[in-house]
Amino acid sequence: MSDTQALKRRAGESAANLVEDGMVVGLGTGSTAAEAIRALGDRVDAGLDIAGVPTSYQSRELAREAGVPLTTLADVDTLGIAIDGADQIVGADLVKGGGAAHAREKYVDAAAERFVVVADPSKTASVLDHPVPVEVLPDAKPVVADTVRNLGAEPSLREAERKDGPVVTDNGNLVLDCDFGELPNPGATALDLDAVPGIVEHGVFPSMADEVHVGTEDGVTVEYP
Numbered sequence: 001m002s003d004t005q006a007l008k009r010r011a012g013e014s015a016a017n018l019v020e021d022g023m024v025v026g027l028g029t030g031s032t033a034a035e036a037i038r039a040l041g042d043r044v045d046a047g048l049d050i051a052g053v054p055t056s057y058q059s060r061e062l063a064r065e066a067g068v069p070l071t072t073l074a075d076v077d078t079l080g081i082a083i084d085g086a087d088q089i090v091g092a093d094l095v096k097g098g099g100a101a102h103a104r105e106k107y108v109d110a111a112a113e114r115f116v117v118v119a120d121p122s123k124t125a126s127v128l129d130h131p132v133p134v135e136v137l138p139d140a141k142p143v144v145a146d147t148v149r150n151l152g153a154e155p156s157l158r159e160a161e162r163k164d165g166p167v168v169t170d171n172g173n174l175v176l177d178c179d180f181g182e183l184p185n186p187g188a189t190a191l192d193l194d195a196v197p198g199i200v201e202h203g204v205f206p207s208m209a210d211e212v213h214v215g216t217e218d219g220v221t222v223e224y225p
């Protein structure tokens, strides 16, 4: 395991330890959330009684492998906690969607009573400036690209690494990575993008994190932004 992955594991285990018997847990996507899912699987093996709501194909398959029972939002009354990674973190503001899972992540993370972000130290910053992943309906790509240019961003279609052509999300859509430079007011950028027809969801998660667990060489730092 790389040094960075070991830090992600620390963060994931720390968040997984917050989960209590009887809880429904939102299962985030990505290499850090994966560590939390594996740690939850170990706790289920030891007798913890929970159900997980996956946010992607990846998190569903990983939860199955780890032995975490699964459910859906439609089948539960409350979601006690969601554990998810992030591409960049400034206080409670996040940019997410490096794995193109941000649409499902956003409604699951928002539905949780407690949204816990897990990360390695490279994810924390003093200002958000990560390109914003924007999931678009395929036919809407040209008009959404024009609109985000008018909003001041440079969009680029996310290409797949191991297939010819673009990334297609779990929902059958495309992703435009939109470089706005700095995002001094993430809430305003989120509202701008919310209003664009053809956008399914974007990766600005303003004021959403309740807790941030960062794995470090010495342990885990926990912030309550």
Ligand SMILES: O=C[C@H](O)[C@H](O)[C@H](O)COP(=O)(O)O
Residues within 6 Å of the ligand: 028, 029, 030, 031, 032, 033, 084, 085, 086, 087, 096, 097, 098, 099, 100, 101, 102, 105
């Ligand atoms: O779409 C993917 C998600 O938003 C991930 O949670 C995010 O990209 C962070 O992933 P990782 O923990 O692998 O850096």
